[in-house]
Amino acid sequence: MPSDGARGRRVPSRATLLLAGLIALFSGQPSQAQNHSESHWLEPYREPAARLIGAALADRFAWRRLAELTDSIGHRLSGSPQLERAIAWAVAEMTRDGLENVHTEKVMVPKWVRGRERASMIEPGPHAIAMLGLGDSVGTPPGGIRAEALVVRSFGELADKAPLAKGRIVVLNIPFSTYEDSIGIRLHAASRAARHGALATLVRSIGPPGQRLPHTGMLQYSADAPKIPAAAIASEDADRFQRMADRGTRVVVHLEMEARLEGEVESANVVGEIRGSERPEEVVVVGGHLDSWDVGSGASDNGGGCVVTWEALRLMKKLGLRPRRTVRVVLWTNEENGGRGAIAYRDTHRTELAKHVAMLESDVGVFTPTGFGFSGNDRARRQVRAIVSLLTGIGADRVGSVGGGADIAPSVEAARIPALSLEVNGPYFEIHHTEADTVDKIDPNEMAKCAAAVAVLTYVLADMPHRLGE
Amino acid sequence: MPSDGARGRRVPSRATLLLAGLIALFSGQPSQAQNHSESHWLEPYREPAARLIGAALADRFAWRRLAELTDSIGHRLSGSPQLERAIAWAVAEMTRDGLENVHTEKVMVPKWVRGRERASMIEPGPHAIAMLGLGDSVGTPPGGIRAEALVVRSFGELADKAPLAKGRIVVLNIPFSTYEDSIGIRLHAASRAARHGALATLVRSIGPPGQRLPHTGMLQYSADAPKIPAAAIASEDADRFQRMADRGTRVVVHLEMEARLEGEVESANVVGEIRGSERPEEVVVVGGHLDSWDVGSGASDNGGGCVVTWEALRLMKKLGLRPRRTVRVVLWTNEENGGRGAIAYRDTHRTELAKHVAMLESDVGVFTPTGFGFSGNDRARRQVRAIVSLLTGIGADRVGSVGGGADIAPSVEAARIPALSLEVNGPYFEIHHTEADTVDKIDPNEMAKCAAAVAVLTYVLADMPHRLGE
Numbered sequence: 001m002p003s004d005g006a007r008g009r010r011v012p013s014r015a016t017l018l019l020a021g022l023i024a025l026f027s028g029q030p031s032q033a034q035n036h037s038e039s040h041w042l043e044p045y046r047e048p049a050a051r052l053i054g055a056a057l058a059d060r061f062a063w064r065r066l067a068e069l070t071d072s073i074g075h076r077l078s079g080s081p082q083l084e085r086a087i088a089w090a091v092a093e094m095t096r097d098g099l100e101n102v103h104t105e106k107v108m109v110p111k112w113v114r115g116r117e118r119a120s121m122i123e124p125g126p127h128a129i130a131m132l133g134l135g136d137s138v139g140t141p142p143g144g145i146r147a148e149a150l151v152v153r154s155f156g157e158l159a160d161k162a163p164l165a166k167g168r169i170v171v172l173n174i175p176f177s178t179y180e181d182s183i184g185i186r187l188h189a190a191s192r193a194a195r196h197g198a199l200a201t202l203v204r205s206i207g208p209p210g211q212r213l214p215h216t217g218m219l220q221y222s223a224d225a226p227k228i229p230a231a232a233i234a235s236e237d238a239d240r241f242q243r244m245a246d247r248g249t250r251v252v253v254h255l256e257m258e259a260r261l262e263g264e265v266e267s268a269n270v271v272g273e274i275r276g277s278e279r280p281e282e283v284v285v286v287g288g289h290l291d292s293w294d295v296g297s298g299a300s301d302n303g304g305g306c307v308v309t310w311e312a313l314r315l316m317k318k319l320g321l322r323p324r325r326t327v328r329v330v331l332w333t334n335e336e337n338g339g340r341g342a343i344a345y346r347d348t349h350r351t352e353l354a355k356h357v358a359m360l361e362s363d364v365g366v367f368t369p370t371g372f373g374f375s376g377n378d379r380a381r382r383q384v385r386a387i388v389s390l391l392t393g394i395g396a397d398r399v400g401s402v403g404g405g406a407d408i409a410p411s412v413e414a415a416r417i418p419a420l421s422l423e424v425n426g427p428y429f430e431i432h433h434t435e436a437d438t439v440d441k442i443d444p445n446e447m448a449k450c451a452a453a454v455a456v457l458t459y460v461l462a463d464m465p466h467r468l469g470e
Numbered sequence: 471m472p473s474d475g476a477r478g479r480r481v482p483s484r485a486t487l488l489l490a491g492l493i494a495l496f497s498g499q500p501s502q503a504q505n506h507s508e509s510h511w512l513e514p515y516r517e518p519a520a521r522l523i524g525a526a527l528a529d530r531f532a533w534r535r536l537a538e539l540t541d542s543i544g545h546r547l548s549g550s551p552q553l554e555r556a557i558a559w560a561v562a563e564m565t566r567d568g569l570e571n572v573h574t575e576k577v578m579v580p581k582w583v584r585g586r587e588r589a590s591m592i593e594p595g596p597h598a599i600a601m602l603g604l605g606d607s608v609g610t611p612p613g614g615i616r617a618e619a620l621v622v623r624s625f626g627e628l629a630d631k632a633p634l635a636k637g638r639i640v641v642l643n644i645p646f647s648t649y650e651d652s653i654g655i656r657l658h659a660a661s662r663a664a665r666h667g668a669l670a671t672l673v674r675s676i677g678p679p680g681q682r683l684p685h686t687g688m689l690q691y692s693a694d695a696p697k698i699p700a701a702a703i704a705s706e707d708a709d710r711f712q713r714m715a716d717r718g719t720r721v722v723v724h725l726e727m728e729a730r731l732e733g734e735v736e737s738a739n740v741v742g743e744i745r746g747s748e749r750p751e752e753v754v755v756v757g758g759h760l761d762s763w764d765v766g767s768g769a770s771d772n773g774g775g776c777v778v779t780w781e782a783l784r785l786m787k788k789l790g791l792r793p794r795r796t797v798r799v800v801l802w803t804n805e806e807n808g809g810r811g812a813i814a815y816r817d818t819h820r821t822e823l824a825k826h827v828a829m830l831e832s833d834v835g836v837f838t839p840t841g842f843g844f845s846g847n848d849r850a851r852r853q854v855r856a857i858v859s860l861l862t863g864i865g866a867d868r869v870g871s872v873g874g875g876a877d878i879a880p881s882v883e884a885a886r887i888p889a890l891s892l893e894v895n896g897p898y899f900e901i902h903h904t905e906a907d908t909v910d911k912i913d914p915n916e917m918a919k920c921a922a923a924v925a926v927l928t929y930v931l932a933d934m935p936h937r938l939g940e
Contacts, residue, residue: 071710072719074597127544127767130905211681211906212766236908240541249542296682297597435600436681438706 041465042386048321049390049456055315056452057394062366063444065093066307070297070439077294078334079111079265086290090270090306090331097314099272099329107344109267109334112136114294115258119202119231122146123252130234131202132216132295132434134186135337137259138227140200144256145169145229147199151245155185155192166197169253171245173204173238179429182206183217190230191222200229200255204238207429212236215433216293218337229257267291269341270331274313276462278324283352284462285328285359286312286454289335289407296437300428304442304450305362306331308422311451312458323462325357332407335363339406346410353415357468358461360420361405366442366450367426371398372457376418380469384420387460388453396453398423418468422454511935512856518791519860519926525785526922527864532836533914535563536777540767540909547764548804549581549735556760560740560776560801567784569742569799577814579737579804582606584764585728589672589701592616593722600704601672602686602765602904604656605807607729608697610670614726615639615699617669621715625655625662636667639723641715643674643708649899652676653687660700661692670699670725674708677899682706685903686763688807699727737761739811740801744783746932748794753822754932755798756782756830756924759805759877766907770898774912774920775832776801778892781921782928793932795827802877805833809876816880823885827938828931830890831875836912836920837896841868842927846888850939854890857930858923866923868893888938892924 056062069086076083087104094102112135119129150168152158158170170193174185186206193201205215214232221227233241244251270290276282288305292298310329316322332341346353360372371391374384381399388397404412404419412419426446431437461468526532539556546553557574564572582605589599620638622628628640640663646652656676663671675685684702691697703711714721740760746752758775762768780799786792802811816823830842841861844854851869858867874882874889882889896916901907931938 067713068717071713071717072594074595124542125544209910211683211901211904212908213681213683236906236910239910240908243537243541247538247541431681434681436706438682438710440679440706440709 039386042390045390045460048319048459051319052315052321052455052459053394053452055319056311056455057445057448060444060448062307062311062451063439063442063447066299066303066442066447067439069303070299074297075294076290076292076298077112078109078267078291078337079262080294083267083291083333087268087270087333090290094270094272094310098317099313100275101271101273104268104270105344105348107267107269107333107341108264109340110338111262111265112337113260113262115139115260117231117257117259119233119253119255121251122254123250129202129237130212130214131231131237132214133257133259134203134216134219134230134232135293136219136221136261137190137230137257139257139259140229140255144254145199146252146254149241149251149253150198151241153242158192158196162196165193168198169255170198170201171238171241172201173242176204176206176208179206186217186232187220190219190228191225194225194228198228202231202233202253205232205235207432207434209235210430213434213436216295217433229255229259231255231257267333269333269345272310272313272329274316274322274327276325277322280326281352282325282355282357282467283328284325284357284458285330285408286458287330287332287407288362289333289341290331291333291336293336293433295433295435296431297439298437299439299442300365300437301432302335302363304366304447305422308366308447308451308454309360309362312455315451315455316459321459323459325462327458327462335406342407342410345407346414349411350414353411353417356411356415356417358418358420359408359412360422360454360458361408362422362450362454363405363407364422365424365426365428366447367424367428368446369394369396369450369453370423370425371396371400373400373403373421373423374418375403377469380418383464383468387457390456390460391453394449394452396449420457422450424450509856512860515860515930518929521789522785522791522925522929523864523922525789526781526918526925527915530914530918532777532781532921533909533912533917536769536773536912536917537909539773540769545764545766545768546760546762547582548579548737548761548807549732550764553737553761553803557738557740557803560760564740564742564780568787569783570745571741571743574738574740575814575818577737577739577803577810578734579810580808581732581735582807583730583732585609585730587701587727587729589703589723589725591721592724593720599672599707600682600684601701601707602684603699603701603727603729604673604686604689605763606689606691606731607660607700607727609727609729610699610725614724615669616722616724619711619721619723620668621711623712628662628666632666635663638668639725640668640671641708641711642671643712646674646676646678649676656687656702657690660689660698661695664695664698668698672701672703672723675702675705677902677904679705680900683904683906686765687903699725699729701725701727737803739803739815742780742783742799744786744792744797746795747792750796751822752795752825752827752937753798754795754827754928755800755878756928757800757802757877758832759803759811760801761803761806763806763903765903765905766901767909768907769909769912770835770907771902772805772833774836774917775892778836778917778921778924779830779832782925785921785925786929791929793929795932797928797932805876812877812880816884819881820884823881823887826881826885826887828888828890829878829882830892830924830928831878832892832920832924833875833877834892835894835896835898836917837894837898838916839864839866839920839923840893840895841866841870843870843873843891843893844888845873847939850888853934853938857927860926860930861923864919864922866919890927892920894920
């Protein structure tokens with residue numbers, strides 16, 4: 001039952017706010033007065049916040065939408081027909097939700113194709129290796145590469161054993177710690193091994209030990225090294241290589257990968273809006289990336305992030321909440337292997353970035369929400385803290401020290417836009433970039449809380465009397 | 471530093487035991503007296519038990535042996551060259567341990583070959599399905615089977631929808647409860663679907679939800695139904711089928727399997743002994759099956775069970791403990807897909823089964839030991855309870871209500887032999903019959919405790935003055 005008319009009752013007039021400020025100013029207790037002043041503008045949002053939370057938690061709409069996307073379309077690598085189907089689906093669904101100005105914005109993206117791939121120990125063996133080629137990797141020659149393994153536990157050990165690397169397949173068995181600390185291993189392994197003459201590299205997956213589950217992801221070739229094929233292997237296989245190396249066993253590996261880049265193809269960011277009632281030129285952007293790796297079904301990375309941010313607009317529309325400012329959901333393309341969607345958004349919207357009040361990204365899963373990471377000025381941080389106090393009832397009231405995300409980063413950096421990111425507790429990195437990234441890992445109720453948290457924060461950011469940080 | 475001569479100091483003479491019995495008899499407290507009497511014979515075993523536990527826990531020998539087997543040889547399906555290599559390896563290693571009468575006993579086993587296999591949803595799709603053909607399954611025709619899926623949650627629903635099954639691929643999505651309760655699903659799915667004209671069946675894996683991890687295992691074709699191909703699918707894929715069916719989505723599946731039986735080939739049980747010093751004709755048998763499925767490396771199922779039971783003999787030999795009766799370790803062949811090793815043992819040893827004091831199998835993993843399942847008479851149960859009281863220090867002192875195992879069952883049933891099974895707490899069914907059954911899942915210290923528990927129980931059973939149960 002949407003009803004825009006109901007909105008007026010819940011938003012304070014400027015006179016009310018001015019009065020509240022004056023009362024606070026003369027109350028004789030400056031610090032409490034400031035808190036009072038800062039929180040007073042928030043009071044009228046308690047009721048719409050409660051409605052948004054209630055509407056989000058009343059059913060499993062968000063989870064069902066994600067299940068539909070991931071079941072019927074599945075994973076969505078840049079350049080794949082699945083991604084283009086997902087883009088068309090999102091446009092149709094946003095339109096059905098009643099969002100405004102629904103459209104796509106063209107983005108050229110690289111088309112990397114995995115092709116067939118396999119690896120095995122052939123001496124001693126044969127023993128199949130659980131592997132996934134890394135994004136952007138080149139393939140092997142037809143028939144594959146057959147070479148002795150050189151197993152190292154660190155880049156330091158690789159440097160120490162550099163003379164042994166020539167003509168070998170380097171196995172980098174560096175234990176996973178955190179994603180931030182470990183991602184460099186995957187990015188740089190190939191070129192660091194190639195500089196010493198290695199023919200290929202197998203990298204222990206960037207994720208905790210699992211159930212024979214390799215994790216793919218991008219690599220970065222350096223200009224000063226030959227491009228050699230690179231694949232992630234499951235923790236179990238990395239451990240096995242290590243034990244065999246420690247025993248002094250000579251291990252010969254066969255690696256065959258058809259991986260290749262097939263130029264660039266057209267893709268798109270998907271955009272939908274609720275236009276602001278008073279200051280439509282000021283924009284709060286929320287969103288996630290719609291593309292995924294070509295394994296699993298891209299549920300946690302990042303169909304879920306798309307859906308819960310999009311839910312902010314759907315829920316406002318459903319409840320007849322039209323904020324003063326425009327709320328825009330963006331489903332970026334090509335986050336995983338290029339970041340072209342993020343750059344295209346910045347470039348397409350460059351002239352209006354100064355009017356971007358805030359940008360919010362969800363890209364670490366839609367498990368139990370704990371709050372939001374935030375990057376911005378102190379005044380804005382206090383305001384965000386005040387807003388998320390509305391989320392105490394669903395446990396999502398923490399404000400972390402850093403907000404952001406790969407898709408909003410180019411815009412945020414270009415125009416110093418306050419940046420937010422949904423933070424959650426859940427097994428994101430256990431299944432990230434794997435065949436196990438499927439919707440069953442996500443609890444519908446926790447996902448609904450994520451949607452509620454994003455909706456409340458987004459609505460208040462878009463409607464608050466003063467612009468965030470001012 | 472083995473020393474058989476040291477043994478005499480730790481074993482009570484018959485006179486001592488008689489005296490203890492008389493003291494107990496005249497103590498005036500019959501029930502305590504009985505306890506006292508029953509436990510008195512145990513006292514001399516505290517010291518060798520402590521030595522066995524200490525020797526087992528002093529290093530990671532058992533885990534290293536298992537790692538060597540599973541790393542270098544890997545999985546060991548009946549009829550595979552790997553199993554025959556493992557048999558030769560075990561004979562060589564037992565000989566190196568100084569075991570006696572080390573030999574193999576010929577067993578003819580079926581040779582089932584998985585071949586290449588794959589399944590995918592092709593409408594809507596394509597979406598790859600994580601699958602593993604079931605043991606004994608027939609293959610599909612070349613090029614595979616392409617048919618609409620019929621998804622059911624129970625055998626009852628299959629019966630209700632029987633008219634819809636003809637020409638379909640039946641997806642049996644029955645949730646896993648316990649292995650005992652769920653195994654019938656895997657065994658009977660193919661024939662129950664085939665009776666209604668199904669072309670093939672995909673069965674939700676018999677195991678808890680995991681990380682896109684299908685669990686293989688045997689099926690049993692009924693004589694009254696056509697043999698149709700059958701495969702296990704990961705829980706995620708079963709859930710996806712169910713959601714799509716619940717939405718009314720028509721799903722078409724392509725299934726291609728090269729699975730086939732290639733007749734029978736020669737294999738063997740491996741046997742090693744420590745001959746008894748006083749009653750060598752009386753035998754305590756311990757062991758596990760050396761064969762495995764053709765996925766993972768057969769570490770928990772059941773390389774670990776082989777090694778920890780074999781450890782009982784190695785540790786006795788190392789410590790110079792030669793019990794009165796013979797201790798025999800048997801590594802059975804073909805438990806997974808035929809049970810031929812178990813039957814061959816019974817038949818080969820039929821004339822001496824009456825002299826089998828007890829048989830102990832380890833086949834549920836070598837995680838944290840909790841004690842032993844036991845099947846036998848009440849007096850024997852009390853004696854086993856007394857013996858495992860020596861294992862309180864390692865937490866393995868529980869006696870479960872039922873003991874046994876597939877490899878000892880034919881012999882146990884033929885001659886009413888007391889049956890024991892090592893019981894543990896650990897993630898056995900999470901990785902059972904999967905690619906994730908690898909040695910890294912096993913904690914070396916917990917495995918050492920398993921070896922210690924088996925060693926102490928076995929030694930006392932083989933050395934106790936009275937035969938178990940008498």
